[in-house]
Amino acid sequence: MFAFQDFIKSARDGTLAVAAVLLFVASAYAQSDPLPSWNDTASKAAIVSFVEKVTGQGSPDFIPEPERVAVFDNDGTLWVEHPIYVQLAFALDRVKVLAPQHPEWKETQPFKAALEGDMKALAASGEKGLVELIMTTHAGMTSSDFQKIVTDWLASARDPKFKRPYTELVYQPMVELLAYFRANGFKTFIVSGGGIEFMRPWAEKVYGVPPEQVIGSSIKTEFRMQDDTPTLYRLPEVNFIDDKAGKPVGINQQIGRRPIAAFGNSDGDLEMLQWTTMAGAPARLGVLIHHTDAEHEYAYDRDTEVGRLDKALDAAAIAGWTVVDMKADWKHVFKD
């Protein structure tokens, strides 16, 4: 008798065969141009060589599909983070929207600084001030209401320098890279210090990364029944900070496998790259995006407060990570 299990197995084998053909075609085509926005430099060669090594049938470094996990930082790795994180721009705009209900903010920090656009006073309010700003603007509503607030804001907000929606300020070479990895059987995850519910409403559309593959910082939520409708209510309390040593923890919590490729751009990504590449296996990829293109984006590394790249840059030389020189390695930064 033809059992259901057998059917499932044949269906799976069939799918695998088709996948193999597609991969072959993909691989053949890849030889002409898998990453059109990348110049033919050592960085591109290192990335492509890694992918071919772990996907090539018979390659000594072959890694089966389910274990092909690639993790990508977001701010400064997939989209612009200067002069301030997009999520901070969102928080500052929210303060302005909410201000009429809070006349006291005109005289209270950090809200006064936010309303006046006084970044120096805002910085002086320190981490305590920043947390207060985030909690006031990110908590006190349901998750689905917050999702709508983020979506509406992104539709109208514009970056002050580039005069474009923030979701257009994603790096085209990295969007190609995400697609290239997926075409080679990888699951691509975002692992960001930014808020998980700030990214999920748009990450699928912009990066092709579904909500369940977005990892980030979070505040606590609480299940509440409101008039027979179940909701998740966002509380003004930190749940998890997905940055620095928190990134491997977040990866383990949400993925439960060690990635084989990691992309970052700052010291906040150091531990994620260590966790990914220093496991003893040879075929691992660590990549740092180095902001070197002041003409088309920004140039910064060791001396910036936002996205500082210092310890991780030193570590890259020792660990053999690929450092992408945005100016030299990319043909263009954004999609035209």
Next chain:
Amino acid sequence: MFAFQDFIKSARDGTLAVAAVLLFVASAYAQSDPLPSWNDTASKAAIVSFVEKVTGQGSPDFIPEPERVAVFDNDGTLWVEHPIYVQLAFALDRVKVLAPQHPEWKETQPFKAALEGDMKALAASGEKGLVELIMTTHAGMTSSDFQKIVTDWLASARDPKFKRPYTELVYQPMVELLAYFRANGFKTFIVSGGGIEFMRPWAEKVYGVPPEQVIGSSIKTEFRMQDDTPTLYRLPEVNFIDDKAGKPVGINQQIGRRPIAAFGNSDGDLEMLQWTTMAGAPARLGVLIHHTDAEHEYAYDRDTEVGRLDKALDAAAIAGWTVVDMKADWKHVFKD
């Protein structure tokens, strides 16, 4: 010029066409027998009818593949939970293994009770005692060491009643259901009150659910460099309890989408079923597995301490959830 994006698109369209054919074949075959271990009762009909409704092209309740998320409790829904949770049996065995290094345990609760197999004294030690038992046996090692301990234990441990490895005490009708949902384009997730790192080492092999689709309770972990090797160290501190009102929170944290189908068996699953089915949309499925087969497994509901089904059983009648009668609806409980 044939752009890379076009290739990706054709590849995707090709895959979709193949998937459509496979789904057609699947659907044709499904009409003969998608779930061979299920009797042809109302429960099976309700489940199959839901799947056909949300997957049928042109169906008014059609739901696109990325939104087809189904969540399954583990203990008592996918495998045996009586007379004690498997993870508790693991903890008790670990106490015995570690006892020689802790002579004081012979006189200290809850360890004395654990060593003597005195379940009454263990219960008397309350939640505090249980947490102490879990922390002593689940923390103080790296995640990968813990994974090995779990794997080794499962290879040798036997259920005292059935004399079989615990991983053979999974419900065959539910294993078929997991495969049936996946064959219909669903992503299947486990959402358990049990430990996430206790389930991940075997869930892929036994259920076909990869680590990134396992959600559960967790203790805190810390990133540590040990002799230039990055590790995650398990700390004796609760991180998250994925039970009752925690289940919708865990689902939102790790999936970021609301499921459209949920399977549970106890009051610990009540909020997960509410969150899944009470969102206003018509095509949602809530299922409770009711343990009614004392001959082949166990029979229990409102009066048990382990897997109590009381409030959720009342809620099922009001919310229209399907209550699976294990004795009447299943041909057999385990794979022979």
